[in-house]
Amino acid sequence: MKPTLRRSLYLLSALLIVTGLLVFQSGASADDLPTWPTKVPAGRIDFRKSVRPLLIINCLECHNSEDAKDNGNLSLETRKLALTTGDRAPVIVPGRPDESLLISVLKLEGIHQEAMPPTPDKIWGVRMEILRRWITEGANWPESIRLVHPREITEW
Numbered sequence: 331m332k333p334t335l336r337r338s339l340y341l342l343s344a345l346l347i348v349t350g351l352l353v354f355q356s357g358a359s360a361d362d363l364p365t366w367p368t369k370v371p372a373g374r375i376d377f378r379k380s381v382r383p384l385l386i387i388n389c390l391e392c393h394n395s396e397d398a399k400d401n402g403n404l405s406l407e408t409r410k411l412a413l414t415t416g417d418r419a420p421v422i423v424p425g426r427p428d429e430s431l432l433i434s435v436l437k438l439e440g441i442h443q444e445a446m447p448p449t450p451d452k453i454w455g456v457r458m459e460i461l462r463r464w465i466t467e468g469a470n471w472p473e474s475i476r477l478v479h480p481r482e483i484t485e486w
């Protein structure tokens with residue numbers, strides 16, 4: 331093979347790889363799920379960073395204000411709603427994870443009708459620890475942050 335031809339072939343394959351990478355990257359849009367944390371963050375739990383994605387992905391599909399009536403009347407859209415709605419409200423007792431229904435329903439066996447979320451993706455390990463620590467630290471949740479149904483998320 332002529333050296334010039336070989337060089338053109340190299341160039342062409344490099345070009346194809348770069349284009350491939352660009353296409354691949356542009357395919358990664360905002361609705362790709364964030365990955366789960368592998369350890370509990372140090373320091374105070376940051377609601378926006380650690381709790382918000384967890385609740386949106388696992389709970390907001392059912393516990394939004396519109397669908398709450400079919401789901402134990404619990405809306406987890408804002409802190410105020412999370413602390414006041416639900417058939418057995420309050421489901422969060424700031425400072426006391428062990429008295430918070432929001433924690434205990436996640437621990438029930440999957441076949442229990444109250445086990446939340448009612449999907450194979452149970453909350454345990456690091457995510458459970460994040461939720462518990464967040465409640466222990468007072469369940470802080472800035473008023474400006476309203477959670478929405480996962481289909482409405484454009485940015486994590």
Ligand code: HEC
Binds near residue numbers: 389401415448
């Ligand atoms: C697929 C829908 C669905 C998802 C997702 C879901 N829930 Fe529920 N949730 C329900 C239904 C239905 C009930 C009512 C069950 C009952 O009353 O027996 C309920 C009830 C509850 C209750 C009890 C409310 C009360 O006051 O009685 C809590 C707490 C709760 N869910 C927390 C959560 C949390 C936290 C998540 C996310 C980790 C979650 N749920 C995800 C459907 C869902």
